[in-house]
Amino acid sequence: xxxxxxxxxxxxxxxxxxxxxxxxxxxxxxxxxxxxxxxxxxxxxxxxxxxxxxxxxxxxxxxxxxxxxxxxxxxxxxxxxxxxxxxxxxxxxxxxxxxxxxxxxxx
Amino acid sequence: xxxxxxxxxxxxxxxxxxxxxxxxxxxxxxxxxxxxxxxxxxxxxxxxxxxxxxxxxxxxxxxxxxxxxxxxxxxxxxxxxxxxxxxxxxxxxxxxxxxxxxxxxxxxxxxxxxxxxxxxxxx
Numbered sequence: 001x002x003x004x005x006x007x008x009x010x011x012x013x014x015x016x017x018x019x020x021x022x023x024x025x026x027x028x029x030x031x032x033x034x035x036x037x038x039x040x041x042x043x044x045x046x047x048x049x050x051x052x053x054x055x056x057x058x059x060x061x062x063x064x065x066x067x068x069x070x071x072x073x074x075x076x077x078x079x080x081x082x083x084x085x086x087x088x089x090x091x092x093x094x095x096x097x098x099x100x101x102x103x104x105x106x107x
Numbered sequence: 108x109x110x111x112x113x114x115x116x117x118x119x120x121x122x123x124x125x126x127x128x129x130x131x132x133x134x135x136x137x138x139x140x141x142x143x144x145x146x147x148x149x150x151x152x153x154x155x156x157x158x159x160x161x162x163x164x165x166x167x168x169x170x171x172x173x174x175x176x177x178x179x180x181x182x183x184x185x186x187x188x189x190x191x192x193x194x195x196x197x198x199x200x201x202x203x204x205x206x207x208x209x210x211x212x213x214x215x216x217x218x219x220x221x222x223x224x225x226x227x228x229x230x
Contacts (some may be wrong), residue, residue, distance in 0.1 A: 001169070034216040036152075043202055043223060044144075044152065087152055091215035094166040096142075096220035097155035 006099035011067040019075040023088035039084045057060040109133035116224030129186040129203030139180035140206035142202045145199035159210040
C-alpha cells in the first residue's frame, strides 16, 4: 500500500496568513493526488484534484502543486471559514490511502 | 441538486452484520464509480471500498476484504455495503462518496459526499 504522510499534523495561524501543507507519498504517484477539507462534524469536501486542478466552486485562494512523491496545498490568505482539517489522498492505486490530516487552528 | 443520502447505520454486536445504503439523486448514477469511506471517532479518513459505474470488479481495503461486499443497483440509484463479521474496529462514520470518473482508476477524486451514517460495534 502507498503511505501518505502530511506535515505538519497541526498548525496555529491567523486570518490573512499564507498557509502551506505538505504531503509525501511513499512511492511515486505522478499527479494522482487530491486534497480535501473537513470541518468538524461534516463530510469532507474536495478542494483540489490531480495535484493542481481546482474543484468547481472552490475559492481561488486554494492551490495545489507537486508531482512524483511531494505535494503542497497552499491557502494564499486564510479566511475564517478555512479553519478545518485537510487531508491528501492518492488515486494512483488501490487501496486508496489518505494522509493523517492537518488541523488548521486559530492562533 | 446533486445529493447522496446514506442510511442503515446502527449499534450491532461483534460478529454481527449490517447493510448500509446510499441513495443518489441529481446525476446519472450509472455513469460514475462510487465508494465507501469511513472515519473512526476522532480519527482520519479510511477508504473502504469502490465499484465502477457499470460492471467491473469491486475493490476493497485489506482491513475489510472477505467481510464486506459493495454492490450497486443502477436502476434504483443506490449503492450498498454489506458488512459481515463486524469487529469493534469497524466502529466509524461511514460515508458514501461519488467519484469524478466512471471507473475505479487513476483519475479518481471523490467530489460528492453523503452526510454519513454511524456504525457502532459493541456488546
